Amino acid sequence: MPADLAHFRKITKGHPFIMGRKSYLSEDQLLSDKLSIILTHHTTDRLPHNCIRAESLGEALSILTEEKEIFILGGGEVFRQSLSIANHIYLTLIHAHIQGDTYFPEINHLQWRLLRQDFHKKDDQNRYDYSFIEYTLG
Numbered sequence: 001m002p003a004d005l006a007h008f009r010k011i012t013k014g015h016p017f018i019m020g021r022k023s024y025l026s027e028d029q030l031l032s033d034k035l036s037i038i039l040t041h042h043t044t045d046r047l048p049h050n051c052i053r054a055e056s057l058g059e060a061l062s063i064l065t066e067e068k069e070i071f072i073l074g075g076g077e078v079f080r081q082s083l084s085i086a087n088h089i090y091l092t093l094i095h096a097h098i099q100g101d102t103y104f105p106e107i108n109h110l111q112w113r114l115l116r117q118d119f120h121k122k123d124d125q126n127r128y129d130y131s132f133i134e135y136t137l138g
């Protein structure tokens with residue numbers, strides 16, 4: 001939804017992304033204005049400007065050691081591997097029941113503290129109610 005995309009652009013501006021190969025190839029692909037690291041075990045065709053490939057999460061993080069904030073963009077497989085190294089979660093909750101085939105992992109609510117939860121009503125441009133939620137560790 002446009003409001004979610006605008007929110008995403010605002011919080012990620014100027015920061016690098018890490019994403020799985022399937023998210024990179026998906027039709028709703030999102031790239032960083034700084035650097036996007038695509039995780040894959042395979043060689044890739046030529047990548048666009050500001051995109052590089054890494055063969056593991058460790059390799060991706062080692063490229064980004066100077067960065068203050070790194071956004072893990074998913075998808076499900078990459079979220080499952082990286083939840084244990086994250087210290088902040090930006091979650092957009094769309095208040096709708098929609099069938100899916102890819103899931104964000106369950107989070108342990110004893111570990112994550114709710115920082116913010118802003119509810120927004122649907123409007124002409126955003127077809128469902130939605131909430132911007134933030135969790136931090138501890």
Ligand SMILES: NC(=O)c1ccc[n+]([C@@H]2O[C@H](COP(=O)([O-])OP(=O)(O)OC[C@H]3O[C@@H](n4cnc5c(N)ncnc54)[C@H](OP(=O)(O)O)[C@@H]3O)[C@@H](O)[C@H]2O)c1
Pocket residue numbers: 019020021022023024026027028039040041042054055056057073074075076077078079081102
């Ligand atoms: N709503 C959201 O916030 C959101 C966000 C992102 C994505 N998505 C959706 O999620 C779906 C894709 O998710 P997914 O779980 O199927 O796939 P994914 O996590 O995007 O990508 C999985 C692929 O990434 C590579 N990979 C994963 N871990 C790796 C590692 N440790 N080292 C090297 N390569 C690694 C592998 O590529 P190779 O097979 O090439 O080795 C693997 O097949 C899409 O439909 C996308 O639209 C939704």
